[in-house]
Every structure is written in C-alpha cells, then in structure tokens.
Amino acid sequence: MRCEKCGNAVAEGASLCEHCGSPVQTAPRAPLEPEPPSVTVLIEPGAGVWAPAPEAASAPEEALATPAAPALPAAAVPAPQPVFTAPYAGFWRRFAAYWIDWFIFFSIELFIAAARGIPLAARQDVESPELVKGLFLGLLIGWLYSATLESSPWQATLGKRAMDIYVTDLKGRRLGFAQASGRFFGKLLSALIFGIGFFMIAFTERKQALHDHLAGCLVVRRRE
Secondary structure, three states: OEOOOOOOEOOOOOOEOOOOOOEOOOOOOOOOOOOOOOOOOOOOOOOOOOOOOHHHHHOOHHHHHOOOOOOOOHHHOOOOOOOOOOOEOOHHHHHHHHHHHHHHHHHHHHHHHHHHOOOHHHHHOOOOHHHHHHHHHHHHHHHHHHHHHHOOOOOOOHHHHHOOEEEEEOOOOOOOHHHHHHHHHHHHHHHHOOOHHHHHHHOOOOOOOHHHHHHOEEEEEOOO
16 A cells, blocks of 8 residues: 555555655545355255156166056956866767766656556557657656756766766856756757758767857867
8 A cells, every 4th residue: 555645655554654744644445245145945855855756767768758557457357267167078979978867767757668668569659648748758857867967067967977088168168057948958059950960960060069069069078
C-alpha cells in the first residue's frame, strides 16, 4: 500500500505515513457473505431415493428391452399320458368266445324254461304266445349277462375270460354299465345287416366290430 500524497510505501496496517505524516486511508474490506443456516432434513429409508438394481445396471440393453417369459408352475404343466398299447383280439378268438357265451346263454334259457314248465316244442311253434315271451326273456337275460360282466372288474363275459380277452373303452379303461349296454344292443344292428357288423372285425385296423365302433370300445388280449 502507498501514501496518496508522497507516494512512498506505507506499512500494512499503519494509519499515518512515516514519511510525510499524512493519514493513510485503508480500502474498506468487502463484507463477508453470511453462511446459509444449516438445515437438518430427516429422510425415511427408501423415500424419494432410487437406484438401479445391480442386475439391471449390468444387464445389456437388449435384455432390459425384452421381458422374460413367466415361468409356469409345476402343476400347470400336464403330465404325459400313457399310451394304451394292448394287443387287439382277432376274429377267430372272438368267434370262439361268442360260441362259449352262446352255449352258456342257451343253457340258462333251458333252465328257466324247464323251471316254468314250458316244453321245448313250444319254443319251436311260431304261433305259440310263449315264443314272444321267450324272445323277450332271452333278450333281457343276454343284456344283463353281457352288460353286467363287461362292466365288472372282469371286463369280460365267461366266454371272453376263457379266451383270455376283455373289453375296454378307447383309452383302455373299464366300461360303465350304460356303455356296456350300448355295446350289447349294437350287436342287434350288427346281426340285422346279415352279420356284416361282426365280419368287420377281420378288416378294421383295431379289430373292431360295428357295435364296438358305435359304443367306442375295444376288445383286447391280456398281456402274458
């Protein structure tokens, strides 16, 4: 700092010039700006604070743009179904089972007729009223015999059991009584068209007769 009158240097902080004795005017100091008051802000954990997850920060842009497919629970995935592959019963095996059942069925009819006191000649008389009753009774016995045994745990009549074959639905399951009944009455249609419905066993892929197709059934052999 210098004196304004004599121009000599003046010591810092002196009020008079040592050379000429003139008062020295010191430059006023700039007022210091007051510091802003400190404020304590309480922030709850996670409030207003966002930061990307480590996985998201390091993942490539393509992975972030394509959302991952949701994983299906284990219960939603269907279990593989087993395929029914039992060997089909052929024409001659079923033909033999039919005649065994016919012999059993005829024996039952003879027993019932004898118990009722109806002579065999009355069954051969077309004009006999017993003929109609006999036909109806035979149809009833045949229906109950076939439908009951084929829907039972045996899944077969006595003739079929003798030939080691049994009846199932198209998935290898046991028939219900209604389905077994439909199969029996379908045999009437197979017989009415000159027996063609029975001969279909020899030519169809799964050895099915017409009544098997109508009822949705299969006749298969038991595995050895």
